[in-house]
Amino acid sequence: MKTIKIGILGCGIVGSGVARILIEKQALLESRIGARLNLKYVADLDTTTDRGVAFGEGVFITDANTVLNDPDIDIVVETIGGKGIAKQFMLKALENGKHVVTANKALLASFGNLLVKTAMEHQVDIGFEASTGGCMPVIKTLRESLVGNRIEGITGILNGTCNYILTKMSNESCSFDKALAEAQALGFAEADPFLDVEGFDSAHKLAILNALAYGMDINLDDIHVEGITKITPMDIEFAKEFGYTIKLLAISKNSATEVEARVHPAMIPNRNPLSHVEGSMNAVTIDGDATGQTMLYGHGAGMMPTASAVISDIADIARNIMTGARHRVPILGCPQTNIRPIPVLPLSQISTPYYFRFEAADQPGVLSKISGILGECGISIKIVHQKGRRTNGTVPIIMITHLAKEENAQKALKEISTLDSIMNQPVVIRIEETDN
Amino acid sequence: MKTIKIGILGCGIVGSGVARILIEKQALLESRIGARLNLKYVADLDTTTDRGVAFGEGVFITDANTVLNDPDIDIVVETIGGKGIAKQFMLKALENGKHVVTANKALLASFGNLLVKTAMEHQVDIGFEASTGGCMPVIKTLRESLVGNRIEGITGILNGTCNYILTKMSNESCSFDKALAEAQALGFAEADPFLDVEGFDSAHKLAILNALAYGMDINLDDIHVEGITKITPMDIEFAKEFGYTIKLLAISKNSATEVEARVHPAMIPNRNPLSHVEGSMNAVTIDGDATGQTMLYGHGAGMMPTASAVISDIADIARNIMTGARHRVPILGCPQTNIRPIPVLPLSQISTPYYFRFEAADQPGVLSKISGILGECGISIKIVHQKGRRTNGTVPIIMITHLAKEENAQKALKEISTLDSIMNQPVVIRIEETDN
Structure with a gap:
């Protein structure tokens, strides 16, 4: 049986989850994929935190370069996050001919075009299902399942922190500050919630989805972004009176020659299935010209849901390796030569x-x-x-x-x-x- | 550019939709897949109905054998339906080394194991995304996206006719008979609604999903089936008073050594996202041990949504052909040797x-x-x-x-x-x- 060797860079929450599935479900994965997924290395500078995972002898290391330079490694999982060292490592992995799987939406939204170009040059794949919508298979759905559709638009609740806060404000008529504090206490919001509550995390994800949906470059800069910090319980109450729910939405629409792309709080009528998405759950509706409206719903973050998405990418790449099918599905859904810089309509x-x-x-x-x-x-x-x-x-x-x-x-x-x-x-x- | 040659058997509603996408969106599909999808033949005995599609010279024929015996044809699309001639044609296509894409849940639920065995023997694939949930990518999600999960259970609203009728009964406090008559008048129910309203269509789909979810044989016979004909407006009203909605559900649960599998009307609490699925829409929740609950939602039937799912299978197979990757993903999600006859728990x-x-x-x-x-x-x-x-x-x-x-x-x-x-x-x- 073919063995696929994997190295994880960054053993935080998501990295630990990926390691756990690879180790604890090796037999299940093997029975489904028909190949052995071997976790050769997990590299992290923090050697003291207990990840609750039983790594084999020599698996846990501190030097990422051991992973990047090991010719045996087929797939590098980047779960460091951020746009600093993660970018360097990912480029290095691609240049060294390794497939990369990542959950790093910030990096992809800002440097995705460069990363894709690098991957194409070195004939390797980038898997990023975990970057957007957690375990919801929105990347695969756009890239593969809706291939026969002109995508008309996407509307997503893509940030669990914001949705948790807005749900709480709505259910308990409490202020943004109070809801945020509770979200932080419960672990649904980070200590520094800026990227989440100001809408930037949603914008990162929307930039990725737009590229797949419309065959365009990844374009973060032109997305209009507003967060939820100014939403008050009073407006939530008035919304209810008119039959609306307030959600932070990532919205894009496909016009003939341009794309609308914006992240902001919006009122949606109660007949919109997104209005029933509560707490930290994520959901995205996709309007295809053949399908009409479809929706995916699920946990958009968290250790195991995100790890599940990473594993699906690893399995996809493993199956490509086994059958010799590199770039079977183009990274951004269509071949690079067909990707165009479609302009984003100004908000005005x-x-x-x-x-x-x-x-x-x-x-x-x-x-x-x-x-x-x-x-x-x-x-x-x-x-x-x-x-x-x-x-x-x-x-x-x-x-x-x-x-x-x-x-x-x-x-x-x-x-x-x-x-x-x-x-x-x-x-x-x-x-x-x-x-x- | 590689050309993939396709023949459609049966040009009814779904077949016409598939032909329309292949013809009208040839350029879009080509730009995404990087291969030309060429509709060489559409075979149907009915030569008089206008399908609203501009077939090229010599494309529309009446003899299915021309498709089945043409060595040029790579993919046969079976959109005849039923378990009669469709079965013969599909077996013939597989035996002749052609990949088959089908929306035929009745056939798969009853003879799927034989069809899969035949496909494996002749090293071809069967695509059946359109068989269950229309355009919702539930087959791909189970088979690929959730590969790292033990599936704990599936709960689906898989029949649009029943959901339309129950929604109407709920909104208008009308009887089953009245709701059915209106569904028929509007085209949401067939003249003979037996398979739909008695739950058998949902059972066909559940048998398919269970095989993918649990790595078991396709087993229709052991699914307990009840329809919605006995539901009254009075019970719908009482359900509402207790905070429940009545839906026809296809339910399966994964115990340690057995599987529960049943189709029947059920009351679900309003916090269950399925309770908000209205009219002819379909939805399915899947509980994975890593993902928690995810849901897919969309049009479960209709010409273009179903055709969209067929096209996604054609694209998948085309991509396999282009990269030489046959059986990249096993037809039932795991290799045949790992599929077990898991017993279904008796309803009692x-x-x-x-x-x-x-x-x-x-x-x-x-x-x-x-x-x-x-x-x-x-x-x-x-x-x-x-x-x-x-x-x-x-x-x-x-x-x-x-x-x-x-x-x-x-x-x-x-x-x-x-x-x-x-x-x-x-x-x-x-x-x-x-x-x-």
Whole structure:
């Protein structure tokens, strides 16, 4: 029986999970794949932490170069994370003719094009199912299962931390800060939650999915990104009254010549299956022209779910090695020569319905002024809602608009916020109505 | 560029959809796969129906043998359906060394083991993503993405007709017959709905999924099957009052040495993501020991969603042909030598919570008799609910039990139905509480 030799770089949470499956499920994997997956090395500088895994003699080492330079190693698993040393190691592995499997979305989103180019030059594969959506097979689905579809759009809840916080805020009417603190206490949020709560982690993942969906370069820079730190329990309550749920969404849409790509909190109607995705769960809907809407749902992070995705990539590459089928599926879904730099539509040019909340002085004429400005900017109002919830002599005025252009909405908001009768900045949350 | 030659047998709804994608999206498929997919033949006896597809000269023929015997044909797409001529053609195709792609769950569920054996003998592949769950990539997910998991269980809404009917009954409090008639008028149900509404279509699909999930033979015969024809609006209403939704579920569970496998209407709590799957949509949750619960959701039938799944199999096989990688992934997920005949647990031995509805004479002592019998049979009651909705001098008594063994439940029900004060047969609906 063929033996495939594997080296893991970085034995943190995900790396430990991968090691555990490779060691504890060797027989199961062998019975399914028909090859032996041999974990030859696990390299990590931290030699003291107990990973709860029984490594064989000589497997745990501290020098990554031993893995990178060992001609026996077929597959390098990069589970270091970040864009520093992980990048150097991954490039080195590829240059040394080793297939690489990684969960590193930040690295792929920023340097994916270089990494793919390097892999192609050295005729090796990069597996990255674990980078996006944890154990949900969204990479394989886009790259293989939907091959007969023009992908029309993707909408994802791709960050479990944010979804946990928003679910908690919704269920318990608590503030963002309180929900974040609890998420941190329970291990659903990192000590430094910046990348998660500001939306960048979701943007990393969206950049990867867009490349696969639309046959474009990995383009992180042009994705508009907003996080959830400004969401209040009040807006969540109003959303509920109108039949909406607020989620942090990663959204992309395929126009004829451009792509929309944005990450921001959005209100979605309760008939949208994403509205029922609660807690730290992830989900992504994909609209194909043949399939209509499909959805994948699962744990988007965590030791074993992420390790499961890494293992699926290892198995895929092992099967390629066994059958001599290198690059059987192109890394980004289509051959490099067919990948184009499709432009991302500037945010100002998108059109969407909006939720506005104005904090208005409780005096006559305010509504008329607001609606006058919106009308001048070509924004048509679908619902107006004014309730007697006074805070410091002000009343919240809620408006839900029909489809409006972002630049018009921003122009109107700027003008409205200069009104004497408007306190604070207006709250703006985009509404995603599209569903099949 | 390599050309892969394809012949379609049966140009009904699915066959027409496959032909349409192959013809209209030739360029897209070529740009992704790096090979030309050439539709050489479409064979169907019906030469008059307009399929809305522009076949090239000489493509549409009436003799399937022309496809089966043409040495140029690499892949035969079987979209005839049924277990008659489709079986003969598929065996012939395999024997002639052609890969086969099919959506035919009835055939696979009944003769899959023979078909797989024949394919292995002739070193060709069978693709059957379209057989189960329409465009949801459940076959690929089980066979490839979850390779590092012991599958603990599968729960699926796998029949769009039944889900449409149950959704309609729930939303409009209408009878099964009325909902079925409307489903037929709208094309969501066939003129002869027997296979769908009696649960057999779901059972066919479950037999296929079980083989992939547990490494077992395809075993249709031992799956317990009940349909939805006895579900009433009254039970749907009571279910809602207790926070449940009624769905036709295909359920399998992996015990240590046996597998539970059953299709029947079940009550599921609203926190179960399957409870939000409405209308003709399908969904399946898969519990892996590493992933926890994942779910796939999408259109389970229809021309283009099913065709999309067929195309994904064609692409997979084309990629294997291009790279010389036959049987890269074993047809049933693991090599034939590792597939075992795992026994299915008899229904009498399963344990589950139950919903009972008794139609009782409105007189003293009835409740005491019922609960006495249940107690003697070792069945512990969780909720009792008696409401004044009298029908002909009877009152419905609802009981929800704790976990109870099926054989005990059946024994108790048999005894209870002999009571003078009990009219009609008691209604029994199993409850699926398990979710992660």
